[in-house]
Amino acid sequence: MEEILSGKTGEKIILLGNNAIVRGALESGVQFVSTYPGTPASEVGNTFFRIAEEAGIYFEYSTNEKVALEAGAGASFSGLKTLVAMKNFGLNVASDFLIPLCYSGIKGEMVILVADDPNCWSSAQSEENTRGFANLAHIPILEPSDSQECKDFTKLGFELSKKFKIPVMIRETTRVALQASPVRLARIVKAKGKAKFIKDPHQFSTMPPRVLEMKNELLEKIEEMRKISEKSPLNQIKGRLRSEKMGIITSGVSYLYVKEALKELNLKMPVFKLGFFNPLPEKKIQKFIKKLKKVLIVEELEPYLEKETERLSKNINPKLQIWGKNVLPVTGELKPEYVISALAKFANTKPKFNFKSHLRKFKKLEIEKRFPQLCSNCPYWLIFSTVKKLAPKGTIFGGEIGCYMLAAYPPHKMQDYLFCMGSSAGIAHGIKKATNQKVIAFVGDSSFFHAGIPALINTISNKSDPLIIIMDNRTTAMTGQQPHPGAPAKGEEIKIEDIVRALGVKYVKTIDPINVKEFEQTIKEFLEKKEVSVIIARRACIRI
């Protein structure tokens, strides 16, 4: 049995933030878990995939994040305690359902884990900040700093969800999700009772005019929860006010950098650490900033807390000097040295270590860039080299998210555009409508199920003729080889070619890219077609 399951009450074990979320859910008696893989959130699903059966929990990899959230909601409406996990972009996909779900509220407790990736370590597409959903969806958001908090906040998330009957979000960032640190374990709880969906359209049907009432109910719940946030030990001030009247407001991993920076600079000042990002303890923040001359807001990415502090200071301390993004970057993750330097400026002191001259010296080193690349025996090598050889000059290559995005780097450099999952074929259609240029769109097998099918249907119904190559490596490879509907862990697979044919695509061929001749011939032939054509290039990932 894995340590995460066998670990006993009181024992201290090292867990990744993501696995601490899993343990927190187990200690809360979670019954239903759904997800779509996405780094830096993938380990939540990976771990449940391994232990669910032994733990007596239902777990699924859903087709995409929206479906995962809907599945989770269905279970919750039927009374089950539910966890749904995804990365930030997944929440975009799920948001169409998330927003009304917050309106209706839930029945069985529901926690939604979302992991942001400042610095885009494992993300193309954007450096998205999920905090924006606090105002968009009015969803409560808790932000842990380390693994112990990941576990504790998850448990609190379930409690808050139970009390207020709405989903609660745990927002991690990469350095929390993939930070490993000791966690004190508590008892794993097995939830009992049978699930039953009891009809209640008053709660679950978001038709107008009822939907407006629901919105008001949600806003009331958030204001009620704010009272808890005002008193919660998750929002706590450490250290006392000194004659300089300086203070810091921070949360998440930034708090850990602040502690480090205070030690490094040998400074003492009060630090307001927020565990709740939404609802914010506004009164407590006002009380904190009222006596300050200067406050430094330490947060990654966009200045949400800084703007809130500005707003909250207006009436009670209009002269307050608010520091934040004037000394810290909006783009990229924070690092301890950024916070040390920012705090030094703020407190009008100097770091012992000269970061600037060290950085200048470092930048003078001659270091070649080592790009990530496809594994040495990856079947995608064959696909890209064949396509590159045969595509006429000027052919546009459309990419998206998955291992095949590595073709953007040398030696291939074959991604003329690259956005989110499902978009390569969607954009290809628009280019074909607008121009007479040749377009080849690459789609992964898992992405095809996730969001590629509607785009393919659009090329058929609105009649355009890109060549779509489905890169079927029989797994969701980039995030760690998770199964998908075309390559399930058990049971019958859904065949991609069956779907493509059923949609009415005439030119469909499944090819093992190792058969280079056949592959070449088909590409040549399909590029001449006046309607959409699909090649399913099938060969399994070497890692499965």
Next chain:
Amino acid sequence: MKKKNFNIIISGIGGQGLITITKILAKAALIDGFDVKTSELHGLSQRGGSVETAIRFGSKVDSPLIRQGGADLIISLELQEALRACYYASKDSKTMFLINDFVKSIPGTKKPDKSQVLKQLKGFSNKIALVPATNICKKELNKEVLAGIYLISLAVLKGLIPLKAFSVLKAAKKIVPDKYLELNLQTFQLAQSYTLSI
């Protein structure tokens, strides 16, 4: 090792097993009664690109990341990656380099000149040890991927990391899958006979 935390950077290339050796050291630190934090990256960055992990242990660890110029020890599983890790090295921190004498060439670039790399490293550290870990593991155990285990074994056995060798072995037994355990233990034995010159 009283108040100050001990900071280790492990650098290398995706696929060299950095995450496993990071886990082993973290567990060993916990066994020795320290607070410990590690930081790693998954997904895109593991695909054959440059990777690094951080391990910090001591009486109380806050940040999972090591600050610029703040490493006590840098273990690099590849020569050129040691240069990249200079970001964390400084003479102020008395950073020590333990480097695998192994080059994985970068397509489209010329092979690095070893003496040139060492010269550059000397701007950041006075303590540099180059160890042919990949060659030794290939020759003796027929498995290059054990180079990382070899280097951490060496670091612990030669006192470069203030952790007990026994604790590292105990941690390895819990973390390494059973079928590879014997090989890992052999690697540890092998490191015992190496004479380290700095």
